[in-house]
Amino acid sequence: MAAMPAARPVRHIFRSAAPIAIAVFVFAVSFGVLAVSAHLPGWSVVLMSLLVFAGSAQFAALGVITAGGSILTAVLAGALLNLRYIATGIAVARSLPGGRLRRALLGQIVVDESYALAVAAGEPGRPDRRTLLVVGATLYTVWVLGTLTGTLLGPVLGDPKRLGLDAAFPALFLALLWPMLSGRHAVRCALGGAAVALLLAPFTPPGIPLAGAAVVGLWLAR
Structure with missing residues (x-):
């Protein structure tokens, strides 16, 4: 009988996630600054990050809103970008503990980065559960805190174009597109x-x- 693989120490998972967490924090700050500069209430911006937790979808929705589009169109744009998570959810379902409701709640912290690291650390067809949850929870926390930081810095920094933050939209989507x-x-x-x-x-x-x-x-x- 084959021995079960040893669980990865949490500190090793944090070490693997650290560079990604730094990048996520920077993007989250940019999102918060851009959102409040578009005259969205800071609390609504943080709430969006708490409930959505999907950088590409949030940037897409914000881009639509800042261009004068409707809320419905913004939601549609974000939803279309997030369709890929249906396949991701199916792939990680067996790695999430508990019943359907608990798995659905834990699925909130599954993003591209946590999935990629979990696949690399797991066995074929079964992403590593601990990596998936630790990285997901870390990035979720960093994304929300970064968004909050951005909403607080936004009024102080003023026009985001002065800092080049308006380039975050095309830079993000080019970064997502290029590896594909x-x-x-x-x-x-x-x-x-x-x-x-x-x-x-x-x-x-x-x-x-x-x-x-x-x-x-x-x-x-x-």
């Missing part, structure tokens, strides 16, 4: 989405080009 362009099919999906966004931008409300690009990208990726 590993084959012709991925490039075709990206170009298709970009073409739709450019075509829709001149004559549709803010947020519609992003939502349209996401729909076309998902359709091409099927």
